[in-house]
Amino acid sequence: MKFEYKIDFNWRRNVSETFTINREETFQSPTAIYQGPADMTSKHTNLKWVLVHTGNDIAYGLAYVAGDLLRREHKILWIDGEDDVEKNVKKIKKFSPAYICYGPLSTEFLQALKLAKAIKKVLPLVNNVFGGHHVKAIPEELKNEEAIDYLVWGPVYGSIDKIIESPPNELIEGAPTLPANMQPALRDYYKQIPRMGFRERKYIMSHFGCVYNCSFCCTQVTRKAFGAKVYKEFWLNRRPIENMIEEAKLFLEFDTKEVSFEDDDVLYGTHKGADGTEWLEEFKEAWKKEIDLPMYANVTPQTVVRSTDKALRVLAELADTV
Numbered sequence: 570m571k572f573e574y575k576i577d578f579n580w581r582r583n584v585s586e587t588f589t590i591n592r593e594e595t596f597q598s599p600t601a602i603y604q605g606p607a608d609m610t611s612k613h614t615n616l617k618w619v620l621v622h623t624g625n626d627i628a629y630g631l632a633y634v635a636g637d638l639l640r641r642e643h644k645i646l647w648i649d650g651e652d653d654v655e656k657n658v659k660k661i662k663k664f665s666p667a668y669i670c671y672g673p674l675s676t677e678f679l680q681a682l683k684l685a686k687a688i689k690k691v692l693p694l695v696n697n698v699f700g701g702h703h704v705k706a707i708p709e710e711l712k713n714e715e716a717i718d719y720l721v722w723g724p725v726y727g728s729i730d731k732i733i734e735s736p737p738n739e740l741i742e743g744a745p746t747l748p749a750n751m752q753p754a755l756r757d758y759y760k761q762i763p764r765m766g767f768r769e770r771k772y773i774m775s776h777f778g779c780v781y782n783c784s785f786c787c788t789q790v791t792r793k794a795f796g797a798k799v800y801k802e803f804w805l806n807r808r809p810i811e812n813m814i815e816e817a818k819l820f821l822e823f824d825t826k827e828v829s830f831e832d833d834d835v836l837y838g839t840h841k842g843a844d845g846t847e848w849l850e851e852f853k854e855a856w857k858k859e860i861d862l863p864m865y866a867n868v869t870p871q872t873v874v875r876s877t878d879k880a881l882r883v884l885a886e887l888a889d890t891v
């Protein structure tokens with residue numbers, strides 16, 4: 570099936586001698602949008618960025634944005650988007666950031682937009698940057714929101730310098746990077762958003778894709794835009810176990826009672842002939858030795874019936890609830 574994705578890169582831009590670009594891109598699946606992995610080098614450092622937590626779940630995606638910002642030596646501050654708007658505006662004003670990043674789910678979008686509008690009234694020069702799955706799903710609709718300065722489509726990687734170098738009202742494209750380069754920065758998040766730091770159930774993921782392709786899900790948009798081959802290489806590749814254990818050590822400092830292994834299907838790649846069983850066994854050994862918190866894992870009937878017996882035994886030893 571042919572997939573077309575049209576993006577006007579210059580919405581609301583005043584065309585002048587300074588800004589003369591006026592082009593429209595048409596992306597066609599499977600790989601037209603993919604121009605190689607993200608450039609992980611940094612041209613800019615030491616700018617201030619606010620990250621806005623929304624909702625009642627761990628802002629796991631934004632924690633990776635925080636990780637990339639800190640790796641690039643920027644300064645960050647987390648605020649809780651559910652707090653009183655005036656209180657947040659005061660906090661942001663005191664920190665005086667150049668950029669404020671939001672990654673709301675669709676259900677949290679209006680709350681995030683309310684804060685973005687309130688901030689614009691007090692700090693008109695601050696730049697509101699929206700990313701995440703809601704932006705990925707409907708970028709065209711969001712272009713008309715006056716309070717949004719930048720929309721980031723796709724992964725954060727490769728997008729930070731582009732945001733800094735682009736004039737406002739720009740749609741910025743991120744690019745994938747291998748999971749070994751991706752690490753969330755959760756310590757500041759848990760400290761500055763205490764209701765998340767002391768949340769009894771924390772999240773962890775070994776990769777960031779889903780093996781399925783439900784038509785209503787953002788997975789389908791990503792897979793179509795980048796192509797199945799690229800999706801498999803970057804989104805379905807598992808993280809190094811040592812990076813996951815390093816991340817999980819924080820759970821022991823922040824009053825965690827159980828951990829949700831949030832991969833959409835933990836048994837992905839554990840059928841005969843694939844390498845997922847070995848990965849799962851190695852992860853289980855490291856988890857039991859270093860962390861040993863009760864674990865909750867997602868699987869699907871399709872993988873349960875195809876998994877090796879060994880993978881099922883290992884999963885039973887790893888997870889208390891499946």
Ligand code: SF4
Nearest residue numbers: 779781782783786788
């Ligand atoms: S199984 Fe869940 S995450 Fe995977 S494509 Fe379907 S809805 Fe999306």
